[in-house]
Amino acid sequence: MVRLEKIEYKPRPVRDLLTEIKDLSELMIDLAYSAALFHSYELAEEVLELEKRVDTLTYILGMSAMLAARDAEDAEALIGVYAVATAADKISDAAADIATIVLQKIGIHPIVREAFQKVEERLARAKVYFSSILVGHRLGELELAAKIGVDIIAIRRKGEWIINPEEDETIDKEDVLIARGAPLGVEELKGLAEGTIQKFED
């Protein structure tokens, strides 16, 4: 039996909903290609989680748009918003299909994968443990880009997503960081997040 999340209307500004749908769908494309090209189950799983979220948000946006229309003119303007949201939803579905390539163990031909790996930066998921030295620090003060060449492009915190987090975002235990960078830097970030590395290498 297929279990899907029950959809309930929640009042949220259409603008916020569409921003989140657009940002998530773009993040998903990056994550999905990275999952396929670097054979990462972790990233592929994140993509599938995100896909469910985008589905739900698209429903809620549809309902909000319906409630916001008072006359034909409103409806003409709002249908465009809805069309953009459903297109972004389709992009997220496409990303989920890439993730499925990995999860179904279909795989990408190694020669092509190698060629891509040379041009693509690596994305990775790192879970922050309570013993990590990152906990309680703001991204701005950690200077991860300067120190280990890694950018945090998203944070998942208790089911919520923070896309392109600001400098004053503080890392909390149990955060899941999505990072972009060179392979060595990404490995170091994983160690720092999991607590197996307790200081920045010089």
Next chain:
Amino acid sequence: MASTKKLFKNITNRLVELKDTSELMMDLAYSSVLLNSRELAEEVQELEERVDSLHTEFELLVLSSGFKPEESKDFLGLIRLGVVAERIADAAAEISEVVLRGLKPHPVLKLVIEEAEETVTRVQVAKKSSLIGKKLRDIQLPEETGMWVLVIRRGKKWLRPQPNTVIKAGDVLIASGYTEGEEDLMKLASGETVLSE
């Protein structure tokens, strides 16, 4: 063996182009809505056709590669990646359709898309522009204007910009960058300002 190498190079190049073009289309499609620009929306539609034919070429290449049964999964993955790029291109085309159907973009769309700092612009190189006859490498657009060329349309052809691509009169440059650089690029293309030596 040499021919296998060439085959994979072709497959990889096509896939890179499919992926790049579909992502470019997303940027252009959102920009067409932001600017309520029919022109940009039409570019997206044309790119969609380009992706369709690229995708077919790619599939034929993969299918004619003479793979062994035990390699079929690896090749299936390639076929699937191609399908996905094509679907992303379709979704981008749908976004641009909002403009082509004459729906006036809702203010919310502008707010959402503008949250991204970068903008995409489209300029045609006029006959008197100082860019004509110069290589992209030499005109250093990113340094001069803060804009970088995503794609060049020359007649019916789409060119991916390379450092030694020579700009010709009538080229349509689609460029991305920060809003401030847009005017500088337009002036350079129209010939209103001249490249500094």
